Amino acid sequence: xxxDGLWLAACFPMEPTTLTSTGKPFDIHERLLISxxxxxxAVARDVNRTLGGGLASMELLRRTFxxxxxxxxxxxxxxxxxxxxxxxxxxLAYCVALGWRLHRWKGALAALAVASVPASLxxxxxxxxxxxxxxxxxxxxxxxxxxxxxxxxxxSSAWFLLRPYLYVSVFARTAVIVVVSGALxxxxxxxxxxxLLSAAVGAMLGGPMPSREDR
Amino acid sequence: xxxxxxYLLLLKAIASSFAGMGSLPQIHEDFVETRHVLSDEQLSxxxxxxxxxxxxxxxxxxxxxxxxxxxxxxxxxxxxMITPALAAIPLVVLMQRWLHxxxxxxxxxxxxxxxxxxxxxxxxxxxxxxxRQFSIVFTR
Numbered sequence: 434x435x436x437d438g439l440w441l442a443a444c445f446p447m448e449p450t451t452l453t454s455t456g457k458p459f460d461i462h463e464r465l466l467i468s469x470x471x472x473x474x475a476v477a478r479d480v481n482r483t484l485g486g487g488l489a490s491m492e493l494l495r496r497t498f499x500x501x502x503x504x505x506x507x508x509x510x511x512x513x514x515x516x517x518x519x520x521x522x523x524x525l526a527y528c529v530a531l532g533w534r535l536h537r538w539k540g541a542l543a544a545l546a547v548a549s550v551p552a553s554l555x556x557x558x559x560x561x562x563x564x565x566x567x568x569x570x571x572x573x574x575x576x577x578x579x580x581x582x583x584x585x586x587x588x589s590s591a592w593f594l595l596r597p598y599l600y601v602s603v604f605a606r607t608a609v610i611v612v613v614s615g616a617l618x619x620x621x622x623x624x625x626x627x628x629l630l631s632a633a634v635g636a637m638l639g640g641p642m643p644s645r646e647d648r
Numbered sequence: 649x650x651x652x653x654x655y656l657l658l659l660k661a662i663a664s665s666f667a668g669m670g671s672l673p674q675i676h677e678d679f680v681e682t683r684h685v686l687s688d689e690q691l692s693x694x695x696x697x698x699x700x701x702x703x704x705x706x707x708x709x710x711x712x713x714x715x716x717x718x719x720x721x722x723x724x725x726x727x728x729m730i731t732p733a734l735a736a737i738p739l740v741v742l743m744q745r746w747l748h749x750x751x752x753x754x755x756x757x758x759x760x761x762x763x764x765x766x767x768x769x770x771x772x773x774x775x776x777x778x779x780r781q782f783s784i785v786f787t788r
Contacts, residue, residue, distance in 0.1 A: 521662045
Protein backbone atom coordinates (compact mmCIF):
# COMPACT_ATOMS: atom_id res chain seq x y z
CA UNK A 434 0.00 0.00 0.00
CA UNK A 435 1.72 3.22 -1.11
CA UNK A 436 0.44 5.38 1.72
CA ASP A 437 0.63 2.84 4.52
CA GLY A 438 2.83 5.29 6.37
CA LEU A 439 0.00 7.77 6.69
CA TRP A 440 -2.31 5.01 7.73
CA LEU A 441 0.10 3.76 10.35
CA ALA A 442 0.69 7.26 11.66
CA ALA A 443 -3.04 7.74 12.05
CA CYS A 444 -3.52 4.41 13.80
CA PHE A 445 -0.53 4.58 16.11
CA PRO A 446 -0.08 8.15 17.37
CA MET A 447 2.85 8.35 19.73
CA GLU A 448 3.22 10.18 22.99
CA PRO A 449 5.06 13.45 22.51
CA THR A 450 7.48 13.19 25.41
CA THR A 451 6.58 10.08 27.34
CA LEU A 452 9.57 8.55 29.05
CA THR A 453 8.24 5.01 29.04
CA SER A 454 4.84 3.47 29.14
CA THR A 455 5.18 2.93 32.89
CA GLY A 456 7.00 6.16 33.65
CA LYS A 457 10.26 4.36 34.46
CA PRO A 458 13.49 5.43 32.79
CA PHE A 459 14.59 3.05 30.09
CA ASP A 460 17.75 1.01 30.25
CA ILE A 461 20.30 2.17 27.70
CA HIS A 462 22.72 -0.66 28.40
CA GLU A 463 21.03 -3.70 27.01
CA ARG A 464 22.95 -6.55 25.43
CA LEU A 465 23.44 -6.64 21.67
CA LEU A 466 20.85 -8.88 20.11
CA ILE A 467 21.28 -8.14 16.44
CA SER A 468 24.28 -7.64 14.21
CA UNK A 469 25.32 -4.32 12.70
CA UNK A 470 24.40 -5.40 9.13
CA UNK A 471 20.98 -6.52 10.38
CA UNK A 472 20.44 -3.21 12.15
CA UNK A 473 21.52 -1.30 9.05
CA UNK A 474 19.30 -3.29 6.72
CA ALA A 475 16.26 -3.03 9.00
CA VAL A 476 16.60 0.74 9.37
CA ALA A 477 17.12 1.23 5.63
CA ARG A 478 14.08 -0.90 4.82
CA ASP A 479 11.69 0.57 7.40
CA VAL A 480 12.60 4.24 7.01
CA ASN A 481 12.71 4.32 3.23
CA ARG A 482 9.44 2.57 2.52
CA THR A 483 7.06 4.95 4.25
CA LEU A 484 5.35 8.09 3.09
CA GLY A 485 3.78 10.37 5.62
CA GLY A 486 6.50 11.15 8.07
CA GLY A 487 8.60 9.90 10.91
CA LEU A 488 5.85 8.52 13.12
CA ALA A 489 5.09 5.88 10.51
CA SER A 490 8.74 4.92 10.14
CA MET A 491 9.21 4.78 13.90
CA GLU A 492 6.20 2.52 14.21
CA LEU A 493 7.68 0.13 11.63
CA LEU A 494 11.04 0.20 13.40
CA ARG A 495 9.34 -0.45 16.73
CA ARG A 496 7.59 -3.50 15.31
CA THR A 497 10.78 -4.81 13.71
CA PHE A 498 13.05 -4.42 16.71
CA UNK A 499 10.51 -5.57 19.28
CA UNK A 500 9.80 -8.61 17.12
CA UNK A 501 13.48 -9.58 17.01
CA UNK A 502 13.97 -8.90 20.71
CA UNK A 503 16.38 -5.98 20.43
CA UNK A 504 13.89 -3.54 21.99
CA UNK A 505 11.04 -3.64 24.46
CA UNK A 506 8.17 -1.19 24.72
CA UNK A 507 9.80 0.79 27.53
CA UNK A 508 13.06 1.18 25.65
CA UNK A 509 11.16 2.24 22.57
CA UNK A 510 9.30 4.85 24.62
CA UNK A 511 12.66 6.25 25.67
CA UNK A 512 13.88 6.41 22.09
CA UNK A 513 10.70 8.17 20.98
CA UNK A 514 11.15 10.71 23.76
CA UNK A 515 14.74 11.33 22.66
CA UNK A 516 13.62 11.74 19.06
CA UNK A 517 11.10 14.40 20.07
CA UNK A 518 13.66 16.23 22.17
CA UNK A 519 16.32 16.27 19.46
CA UNK A 520 16.18 19.24 17.07
CA UNK A 521 15.44 18.45 13.45
CA UNK A 522 13.92 15.41 11.83
CA UNK A 523 12.48 13.07 14.47
CA UNK A 524 13.03 9.80 12.64
CA LEU A 525 16.72 10.52 12.07
CA ALA A 526 17.21 11.21 15.77
CA TYR A 527 15.31 8.00 16.55
CA CYS A 528 17.61 6.04 14.22
CA VAL A 529 20.73 7.56 15.76
CA ALA A 530 19.52 6.76 19.28
CA LEU A 531 18.53 3.24 18.24
CA GLY A 532 21.85 2.61 16.48
CA TRP A 533 23.86 4.02 19.35
CA ARG A 534 21.94 1.93 21.83
CA LEU A 535 22.58 -1.30 19.95
CA HIS A 536 26.06 -0.72 18.48
CA ARG A 537 27.24 2.63 19.88
CA TRP A 538 28.97 4.90 17.33
CA LYS A 539 29.09 2.40 14.50
CA GLY A 540 25.41 1.70 14.85
CA ALA A 541 24.46 5.38 15.16
CA LEU A 542 26.39 6.44 12.06
CA ALA A 543 25.28 3.47 9.98
CA ALA A 544 21.63 3.99 10.92
CA LEU A 545 21.87 7.73 10.20
CA ALA A 546 23.45 7.10 6.79
CA VAL A 547 20.97 4.52 5.57
CA ALA A 548 18.02 6.53 6.91
CA SER A 549 19.04 9.76 5.18
CA VAL A 550 21.06 9.02 2.04
CA PRO A 551 18.50 7.17 -0.14
CA ALA A 552 15.73 9.73 0.34
CA SER A 553 18.19 12.61 -0.15
CA LEU A 554 19.41 11.14 -3.42
CA UNK A 555 15.85 10.71 -4.68
CA UNK A 556 14.99 14.28 -3.66
CA UNK A 557 18.14 15.55 -5.40
CA UNK A 558 17.37 13.74 -8.66
CA UNK A 559 13.70 14.72 -8.60
CA UNK A 560 14.49 18.37 -7.94
CA UNK A 561 17.08 18.48 -10.70
CA UNK A 562 14.52 16.94 -13.06
CA UNK A 563 11.78 19.37 -12.09
CA UNK A 564 14.13 22.32 -12.62
CA UNK A 565 14.98 21.07 -16.14
CA UNK A 566 11.38 20.83 -17.22
CA UNK A 567 9.47 23.39 -15.18
CA UNK A 568 8.92 25.75 -18.15
CA UNK A 569 6.94 23.14 -20.04
CA UNK A 570 3.20 23.96 -19.85
CA UNK A 571 2.17 20.48 -18.77
CA UNK A 572 4.86 20.39 -16.11
CA UNK A 573 3.76 23.83 -14.89
CA UNK A 574 0.18 22.57 -14.63
CA UNK A 575 1.35 19.53 -12.70
CA UNK A 576 3.44 21.73 -10.42
CA UNK A 577 0.52 24.10 -9.82
CA UNK A 578 -1.57 21.15 -8.66
CA UNK A 579 1.41 19.79 -6.76
CA UNK A 580 1.89 23.01 -4.81
CA UNK A 581 -1.70 22.78 -3.61
CA UNK A 582 -1.07 19.17 -2.61
CA UNK A 583 2.10 20.22 -0.79
CA UNK A 584 0.07 22.83 1.08
CA UNK A 585 -2.31 20.14 2.27
CA UNK A 586 0.66 18.03 3.36
CA UNK A 587 2.04 20.90 5.43
CA UNK A 588 -1.38 21.33 7.05
CA SER A 589 -1.35 17.61 7.84
CA SER A 590 2.14 17.88 9.36
CA ALA A 591 0.91 20.65 11.65
CA TRP A 592 -2.11 18.57 12.59
CA PHE A 593 0.01 15.51 13.47
CA LEU A 594 2.19 17.69 15.69
CA LEU A 595 -0.76 19.30 17.43
CA ARG A 596 -3.08 16.33 17.74
CA PRO A 597 -1.54 14.70 20.85
CA TYR A 598 -2.11 17.96 22.75
CA LEU A 599 -5.80 18.38 22.00
CA TYR A 600 -7.18 16.12 24.73
CA VAL A 601 -9.67 17.77 27.07
CA SER A 602 -7.43 17.46 30.12
CA VAL A 603 -4.64 19.52 28.54
CA PHE A 604 -6.61 21.64 26.12
CA ALA A 605 -6.42 24.85 28.19
CA ARG A 606 -2.65 24.66 28.43
CA THR A 607 -2.36 23.92 24.73
CA ALA A 608 -4.67 26.86 23.93
CA VAL A 609 -2.51 29.24 25.99
CA ILE A 610 0.64 28.19 24.13
CA VAL A 611 -1.12 28.40 20.75
CA VAL A 612 -2.36 31.92 21.55
CA VAL A 613 1.02 33.06 22.83
CA SER A 614 2.97 31.66 19.87
CA GLY A 615 0.36 33.03 17.45
CA ALA A 616 0.61 36.48 19.03
CA LEU A 617 4.41 36.39 18.84
CA UNK A 618 4.13 35.39 15.18
CA UNK A 619 1.81 38.32 14.47
CA UNK A 620 4.21 40.59 16.32
CA UNK A 621 6.85 39.70 13.74
CA UNK A 622 9.28 37.73 15.90
CA UNK A 623 11.55 35.20 14.22
CA UNK A 624 10.67 31.49 14.52
CA UNK A 625 13.65 30.81 16.80
CA UNK A 626 12.55 33.49 19.26
CA UNK A 627 8.96 32.28 19.12
CA UNK A 628 10.06 28.73 20.00
CA LEU A 629 12.27 29.92 22.85
CA LEU A 630 9.58 32.16 24.33
CA SER A 631 6.99 29.39 23.93
CA ALA A 632 9.32 27.02 25.79
CA ALA A 633 9.60 29.58 28.59
CA VAL A 634 5.81 29.93 28.75
CA GLY A 635 5.44 26.15 28.78
CA ALA A 636 7.94 25.83 31.61
CA MET A 637 6.12 28.53 33.58
CA LEU A 638 2.79 26.78 33.11
CA GLY A 639 4.54 23.67 34.38
CA GLY A 640 3.48 20.08 34.57
CA PRO A 641 4.03 17.55 31.83
CA MET A 642 1.28 16.55 29.48
CA PRO A 643 -0.40 13.50 30.97
CA SER A 644 0.32 10.11 29.46
CA ARG A 645 -2.31 8.31 27.45
CA GLU A 646 -3.23 6.18 30.46
CA ASP A 647 -3.98 9.31 32.51
CA ARG A 648 -6.34 10.82 29.97
CA UNK B 649 25.00 31.75 -2.46
CA UNK B 650 27.85 29.52 -1.27
CA UNK B 651 27.17 26.00 -0.09
CA UNK B 652 28.67 26.84 3.30
CA UNK B 653 26.18 29.66 3.84
CA UNK B 654 23.39 27.34 2.71
CA TYR B 655 24.60 24.79 5.28
CA LEU B 656 24.67 27.37 8.07
CA LEU B 657 21.23 28.78 7.25
CA LEU B 658 19.66 25.33 6.94
CA LEU B 659 21.38 24.15 10.10
CA LYS B 660 20.01 27.16 11.98
CA ALA B 661 16.51 26.41 10.72
CA ILE B 662 16.69 22.67 11.42
CA ALA B 663 18.40 22.98 14.80
CA SER B 664 15.67 25.33 15.98
CA SER B 665 12.81 23.03 15.00
CA PHE B 666 11.47 19.78 16.41
CA ALA B 667 9.92 18.11 13.38
CA GLY B 668 10.82 17.45 9.75
CA MET B 669 8.71 20.30 8.40
CA GLY B 670 9.23 22.46 11.48
CA SER B 671 12.16 24.19 9.82
CA LEU B 672 9.98 25.57 7.02
CA PRO B 673 9.10 28.94 8.62
CA GLN B 674 12.75 29.79 9.31
CA ILE B 675 13.80 28.62 5.84
CA HIS B 676 11.08 30.76 4.31
CA GLU B 677 12.29 33.76 6.25
CA ASP B 678 15.98 33.27 5.41
CA PHE B 679 15.83 32.08 1.80
CA VAL B 680 12.70 33.82 0.50
CA GLU B 681 12.10 36.96 2.53
CA THR B 682 15.55 38.05 3.72
CA ARG B 683 18.00 36.86 1.06
CA HIS B 684 15.65 36.39 -1.91
CA VAL B 685 17.54 33.29 -3.04
CA LEU B 686 14.34 31.34 -3.62
CA SER B 687 10.85 32.33 -4.67
CA ASP B 688 7.73 31.16 -2.85
CA GLU B 689 7.08 28.91 -5.83
CA GLN B 690 10.51 27.28 -5.61
CA LEU B 691 10.13 26.67 -1.90
CA SER B 692 6.75 25.07 -2.54
CA UNK B 693 8.37 22.86 -5.19
CA UNK B 694 11.01 21.80 -2.69
CA UNK B 695 8.34 20.91 -0.15
CA UNK B 696 6.38 19.02 -2.77
CA UNK B 697 9.39 16.99 -3.91
CA UNK B 698 10.44 16.28 -0.34
CA UNK B 699 6.98 15.16 0.69
CA UNK B 700 6.51 13.03 -2.41
CA UNK B 701 9.54 10.93 -1.58
CA UNK B 702 9.58 7.97 0.80
CA UNK B 703 11.77 8.50 3.83
CA UNK B 704 12.30 11.38 6.23
CA UNK B 705 10.05 14.38 5.61
CA UNK B 706 12.96 16.66 6.45
CA UNK B 707 14.73 15.59 3.25
CA UNK B 708 13.04 18.52 1.51
CA UNK B 709 15.99 20.63 2.71
CA UNK B 710 18.12 18.80 0.13
CA UNK B 711 15.84 20.27 -2.54
CA UNK B 712 16.08 23.69 -0.88
CA UNK B 713 19.87 23.44 -0.93
CA UNK B 714 19.90 22.34 -4.56
CA UNK B 715 17.64 25.19 -5.69
CA UNK B 716 19.76 27.70 -3.77
CA UNK B 717 23.25 26.53 -4.74
CA UNK B 718 23.19 23.54 -7.10
CA UNK B 719 24.61 20.15 -6.14
CA UNK B 720 26.96 21.57 -3.49
CA UNK B 721 23.87 23.11 -1.93
CA UNK B 722 22.12 19.74 -2.01
CA UNK B 723 25.08 18.21 -0.20
CA UNK B 724 24.97 21.07 2.30
CA UNK B 725 21.26 20.39 2.78
CA UNK B 726 21.92 16.73 3.52
CA UNK B 727 24.67 17.60 5.99
CA UNK B 728 22.44 20.18 7.69
CA MET B 729 19.69 17.58 7.96
CA ILE B 730 21.83 14.93 9.62
CA THR B 731 23.97 17.13 11.89
CA PRO B 732 21.34 17.85 14.57
CA ALA B 733 20.34 14.17 14.69
CA LEU B 734 23.69 13.37 16.30
CA ALA B 735 22.53 15.34 19.33
CA ALA B 736 20.34 12.33 20.11
CA ILE B 737 23.35 10.52 21.56
CA PRO B 738 24.06 12.86 24.50
CA LEU B 739 20.31 13.32 24.89
CA VAL B 740 19.86 9.59 25.52
CA VAL B 741 22.07 10.01 28.57
CA LEU B 742 20.80 13.43 29.65
CA MET B 743 17.18 12.46 29.25
CA GLN B 744 17.47 9.91 32.00
CA ARG B 745 18.49 12.70 34.36
CA TRP B 746 16.29 15.61 33.25
CA LEU B 747 13.16 14.63 31.37
CA HIS B 748 11.34 13.40 34.44
CA UNK B 749 11.30 17.02 35.64
CA UNK B 750 7.81 18.39 34.91
CA UNK B 751 8.99 21.83 33.82
CA UNK B 752 11.47 20.41 31.33
CA UNK B 753 8.83 18.20 29.78
CA UNK B 754 6.35 21.10 29.74
CA UNK B 755 8.89 23.28 27.92
CA UNK B 756 9.49 20.59 25.31
CA UNK B 757 5.74 20.12 24.81
CA UNK B 758 5.35 23.87 24.37
CA UNK B 759 8.03 23.93 21.68
CA UNK B 760 6.23 21.19 19.75
CA UNK B 761 2.92 23.08 19.97
CA UNK B 762 4.55 26.34 18.86
CA UNK B 763 6.16 24.44 15.95
CA UNK B 764 2.69 23.39 14.84
CA UNK B 765 1.50 27.01 14.96
CA UNK B 766 4.46 28.14 12.85
CA UNK B 767 3.78 25.36 10.38
CA UNK B 768 0.16 26.43 10.07
CA UNK B 769 1.33 29.94 9.29
CA UNK B 770 3.61 28.60 6.55
CA UNK B 771 0.80 26.45 5.20
CA UNK B 772 -1.47 29.48 4.84
CA UNK B 773 1.27 31.36 2.98
CA UNK B 774 1.78 28.37 0.69
CA UNK B 775 -1.96 28.11 0.13
CA UNK B 776 -2.11 31.71 -1.06
CA UNK B 777 0.83 31.18 -3.38
CA UNK B 778 -0.57 27.87 -4.63
CA UNK B 779 -4.00 29.31 -5.44
CA ARG B 780 -2.38 32.26 -7.25
CA GLN B 781 -0.13 29.95 -9.27
CA PHE B 782 -3.01 27.60 -10.01
CA SER B 783 -5.20 30.43 -11.31
CA ILE B 784 -2.39 31.82 -13.49
CA VAL B 785 -1.61 28.46 -15.10
CA PHE B 786 -5.18 27.33 -15.65
CA THR B 787 -6.65 30.63 -16.89
CA ARG B 788 -4.14 31.10 -19.72
